[in-house]
Amino acid sequence: KQEVTQIPAALSVPEGENLVLNCSFTDSAIYNLQWFRQDPGKGLTSLLLIQSSQREQTSGRLNASLDKSSGRSTLYIAASQPGDSATYLCAVNGGGSEKLVFGKGMKLTVNP
Amino acid sequence: DTGVSQDPRHKITKRGQNVTFRCDPISEHNRLYWYRQTLGQGPEFLTYFQNEAQLEKSRLLSDRFSAERPKGSFSTLEIQRTEQGDSAMYLCASSGTGVEAFFGQGTRLTVV
Numbered sequence: 001k002q003e004v005t006q007i008p009a010a011l012s013v014p015e016g017e018n019l020v021l022n023c024s025f026t027d028s029a030i031y032n033l034q035w036f037r038q039d040p041g042k043g044l045t046s047l048l049l050i051q052s053s054q055r056e057q058t059s060g061r062l063n064a065s066l067d068k069s070s071g072r073s074t075l076y077i078a079a080s081q082p083g084d085s086a087t088y089l090c091a092v093n094g095g096g097s098e099k100l101v102f103g104k105g106m107k108l109t110v111n112p
Numbered sequence: 113d114t115g116v117s118q119d120p121r122h123k124i125t126k127r128g129q130n131v132t133f134r135c136d137p138i139s140e141h142n143r144l145y146w147y148r149q150t151l152g153q154g155p156e157f158l159t160y161f162q163n164e165a166q167l168e169k170s171r172l173l174s175d176r177f178s179a180e181r182p183k184g185s186f187s188t189l190e191i192q193r194t195e196q197g198d199s200a201m202y203l204c205a206s207s208g209t210g211v212e213a214f215f216g217q218g219t220r221l222t223v224v
Contacts, residue, residue, distance in 0.1 A: 004154070032211055043118075043203055044155070044215040051211070089154055098143065099168060100205075100213060102154030 002027045004092060006103035014111050015082060021075040021106055023090035028068045030094035035064050035075050038087045038105065048075070052094070080110045116216035118204050124222045125194055132190045133219045137206030144187050145213065146179055147203040148172065155203055161187060194223045 003026045013019060023033070032051050036044040048057045048064040050073070056065040063076040073090055087107045091100040117136040125131050137144050142163050147155035158177070160168040163184035173179075176194075181187040191198055199222050205215045 034213060036215070041220070043116075043217040044205075046212055046214055049212040091154070097168060098160050098162075099145065099157035099170075100147075100155075101157070104152065104154050 002030075002092060002095060002101045004090060004101050004103035006088075006090060006106045008106065009104065010107040010109075012109040012111065013080060015080060017080050017110075019077040019080050019108070021077070021088050021090075021108070023073040023075070023103055025071045025073075025092050025101075027095060028071050030068065030092045032094075033064075033066055033073050033090060033092045034100065035062075035073075036089045036091065038089060040087075044089065047088075080108075082110050082112045084108060085110050116204055116206050116214055118202075118216035118219050120219055121217060122220045122222075124224060127196060127223055128193055130190065130192045131194060131221065132188055133202055133204075133221075135187045135189070135204030135206075135216060137186070137204070138208070138214055141206035141208040141214075142184065143207045144181055145205040145207075146187070146189050147205065149201040149203055149218070150199075158189070158202075191221075194221075196223050199223045 005024045034049045035047040050066040061078040066073045087105040089105040091102040119134045144161045146158040149155040159179045161181040176192045179189045201218045203218045205213045207213045
């Protein structure tokens with residue numbers, strides 16, 4: 001059974017810091033890994049998708065990397081801003097299933 | 113078409129009542145998913161459609177839950193005889209050939 005872990009559960013940083021968010025998964029036979037952002041009481045916004053054949057993806061100040069063999073992904077946020085404050089979730093699918101298996105998320109607070 | 117649309121956004125119902133939620137996916141997306149999210153947790157998979165066929169169901173989906181996707185377009189999720197434990201955010205997502213999953217804003221269900 002696939003399990004996804006995100007540690008720490010929460011992080012508070014001053015504005016301007018470069019951040020690394022971690023995600024680990026137990027079964028390396030994944031199709032895709034996706035990072036999402038969720039604002040309080042809202043749905044999920046897709047940030048980056050990394051397919052199993054890829055090692056990283058970039059979008060603006062965000063960069064996500066994938067190491068399937070070690071079961072890890074990192075989301076790098078450059079020059080954090082207060083508007084980046086949200087919960088960040090990673091999710092994977094694979095093992096013959098289309099469903100996404102999510103971690104519990106990491107709540108990020110960027111202080112001005 | 114700007115994204116996945118869910119209706120209603122909020123629903124308060126008395127225990128024992130039936131409720132139905134609707135999801136309109138991004139047009140031309142053939143895959144549609146339902147997830148449930150409780151406070152402090154990541155979304156949990158409920159069910160998955162490819163076109164009108166329901167291909168995967170979670171064990172979380174008890175016999176009080178039923179989902180349909182007639183004609184492979186919009187989908188409905190019905191919960192019969194609601195219980196307080198059904199209180200959660202119900203999220204719908206869709207994906208197409210690009211495999212990236214896009215989520216709606218969710219339906220917040222409160223059972224009193």
